[in-house]
Amino acid sequence: MQVQNTKSFLVVDDEPLVRMDMAELIRENGYEAWEAANASEALGILERAGDAFIGLITDVNMPGTRNGMVLANHVRAIWPHIRIIVVSAGRKPFAGELPDNASFIHKPWRPEQVVTAIGAV
Template identity: 65%
Template sequence: MSPDPVKRAFLVVDDEPFVRMDLAELVRECGLEAYEAGSTSEALAVLERAAESFSGLITDVNMPGSRSGFVLANHVRVVWPHIRIIVVSAGRKPLTGELPADTAFIAKPWNQDALSAAIGGI
């Protein structure tokens, strides 16, 4: 299913299904469409098909496979610079230079108001 080109959409990327569903629900509560991916490779496949329809991306840092959320965030910034990026993590905060410019970082467990503000800041 492709995002509605008229309504802004967010891609939520997290390998934990319940966390991903919670994040997607928060995106919907902010008035946006939410699409979900369980891995970096799945997220890239979605973006390659319809990146112009997405205004934002939320990704966890720890992802299955060889590409982390940091890698995804940096790739998205280069290839699709129009997409706003939010990175969430329970594991660790990013080191200086690990995230592209203009990327929001929110630690898990996230503060719902802070995450809603980051999502709504698009």
């Protein structure tokens, strides 16, 4: 894997169509988008090229031992420069669950919500 520029986002969602739609929206707005199906796959990508990413968009509920909240907090600790956007169809995160300066978008998300959130990067 070779990340081409430093305008890259990593999209993490176990639902392939949701992940592809989000990645396409990111590309349409001038950014490079990488995709991962779960937190472990995302961490593998970040371990190889974390400094090249400016943003992470992750779903909360995913298979495996790490959900999106755990991933978001781990990414903040290791790569503090990465802007984090958490999405979920479930409950809104409690105070303190999200890392500092992270955004939350409730599913189903609207394109303008995502564009606003990635533009804040």
